[in-house]
Every structure is written in C-alpha cells, then in structure tokens.
Amino acid sequence: MKPHTPIGLGAIETQPLHEVVFEKLRHALMSGQIEPGRKLTSRKLARELGTSDMPVRSALLRLQALHALDQLGNGSMILPAMTRTRFTDLMNTRLVCEPAATRQAIAGMDRPHLLRLRQAAVALTAAAEDQDLDAYLFYNHDFKFGIYAACGSPSLLFLIETLWLQVGPFLRQFRGQFDNDLRGILALDYHDQIVKQLEAGNGDAAADLLARDIREGFGFLLENGQFE
Structure with missing residues (x-):
C-alpha cells in the first residue's frame, strides 16, 4: 500500500x-x-x-x-515615575539610535513601504486636527517604526523598542498642551518632510529631520511636562 x-x-x-x-x-x-x-x-x-x-x-x-x-x-x-534625568537620558539615546536606523532603512524602502509611511503620515495629521491624542500617539509609533523596521538591524531595532517602552507612556504629557489645541503639536512634527526625503532616496536628510522631530519634542516636554 x-x-x-x-x-x-x-x-x-x-x-x-x-x-x-x-x-x-x-x-x-x-x-x-x-x-x-x-x-x-x-x-x-x-x-x-x-x-x-x-x-x-x-x-x-x-x-x-x-x-x-x-x-x-x-x-x-506600575509604570515607573519619570524624572528629568531619566527622560533626558532616554531622549538623548533615542537621538543616537533612531537617526542611525533611519539612514540604514533607506536601502529597504520599496514603493509599498513608502506608501504605508505616507498613509501613516496622513493619519498623524488627521489625528492632530481631530484632537485625538490616542490616535496621534498610535500613528506616531506606526510611522516611526515603519521606518525603523526596514533598517536591517535586529539589535538596533531592539534598542529602540526598549527605549520606547519607557518613554512612550510619557508622551501622553502632550495632552492639555498647546492651549488644549492638539494641532499645535504639528509645529514639532516633521513626518511629511521625512516621507518626502525617503521617497527621494535621501537617507541623510530624512535622518536629520527625524532627529529634529525628536529634539524639538524633547525640548518641549522638558520645559512643559510634569516630572517626579
């Protein structure tokens, strides 16, 4: 048989x-x-x-x-308390890791990947205009990790994820800022420009804009956030 x-x-x-x-x-x-x-x-x-x-x-x-x-x-x-010292350390480390991942990601950017990033960027703007902080933070993560996932370095991606596990909840401190008009956050946000540079194949310019995005958000929260 x-x-x-x-x-x-x-x-x-x-x-x-x-x-x-x-x-x-x-x-x-x-x-x-x-x-x-x-x-x-x-x-x-x-x-x-x-x-x-x-x-x-x-x-x-x-x-x-x-x-x-x-x-x-x-x-x-419980989510640990955020101090100025800890926040500064986390954000400075983000400024090392995330622009590096962005530069490396340019080689992995195909048309469907860029289209998804463009869609996430549109959703980010819409969330701010709709005064929806939960949606804004969700798409902010979706957008940035859509870039980092293409960097080709599992170890670098792990480091970035570990940083975001600690700093992500604190980004809710944007609530109530900008005179309770979330659209003000768009002045600190460079997602549209980042996508344009990635579409043009310019990884260095995209990385510089991403660093600026992190740095300006860092400065704003350091001045206006509530710390332990």
Whole structure:
C-alpha cells in the first residue's frame, strides 16, 4: 500500500498565548496607550484581554525586566515615575539610535513601504486636527517604526523598542498642551518632510529631520511636562 502523498498545505503556525499578550501590552506601552502611574494587575488585564492570569503575569514580568514596569509590594505593576534625568537620558539615546536606523532603512524602502509611511503620515495629521491624542500617539509609533523596521538591524531595532517602552507612556504629557489645541503639536512634527526625503532616496536628510522631530519634542516636554 502506497503511503499518502502530502498535499502541500503545510503546518499551521500558532503563536503562544503568552507571546500574543506580551506583544499587545508592549505595543500599548510604546504607542502611549497606557497612562503613566496606572497600576497593572494580571487579574484585571486578563479580564480585559479575555485570557487567564498566567500569560499576563508572564508578560508583565518580561516588561519589568525591560525596565518598562516597576513591581509594587502587593505584586501589581506600575509604570515607573519619570524624572528629568531619566527622560533626558532616554531622549538623548533615542537621538543616537533612531537617526542611525533611519539612514540604514533607506536601502529597504520599496514603493509599498513608502506608501504605508505616507498613509501613516496622513493619519498623524488627521489625528492632530481631530484632537485625538490616542490616535496621534498610535500613528506616531506606526510611522516611526515603519521606518525603523526596514533598517536591517535586529539589535538596533531592539534598542529602540526598549527605549520606547519607557518613554512612550510619557508622551501622553502632550495632552492639555498647546492651549488644549492638539494641532499645535504639528509645529514639532516633521513626518511629511521625512516621507518626502525617503521617497527621494535621501537617507541623510530624512535622518536629520527625524532627529529634529525628536529634539524639538524633547525640548518641549522638558520645559512643559510634569516630572517626579
């Protein structure tokens, strides 16, 4: 009797639940969807995510190891307080890593990739005009990591992600600034110009504009943000 011939479907790949939970929480932190000072418990997050405690607890411990969370005496987690010294260190390190990733990314920019960046840039502007800080921070992350993902350096991307885990929630400090008109943030935002330089194949100019974007946001928050 002849053995059955495989029909070429291939194995179904499944991502472990603890990885799914970790990715959701990691993205929420980096894109500023979780407010500084919020206490996070595995039980409440498990209910919100529709899962059990164990994968949430595993994800929270991994995030603590990456300095994104601090553990309280009762076992719950909290986003660590932001000091001026810590914020300055994080932002200065961003100014080293992110322009470097942008320069390297130019080689990986094809037409579909540039189109996605253009769409994210349009969404960023629309979010500011709609006074929607959550959407603005979401698309700000989407736009910048759309660039960095093409840099071809997993180690550099990991460093940038680790920085954003710590600084992302603090970017919510933009709320209430600009006389409560979020459109004012567009004066500190160079996403349209960055896309134009990437479309032109000019990685150095794109990196310089991105550094300016980080530097001006850094300066504004250092002057106007609330620190511990």
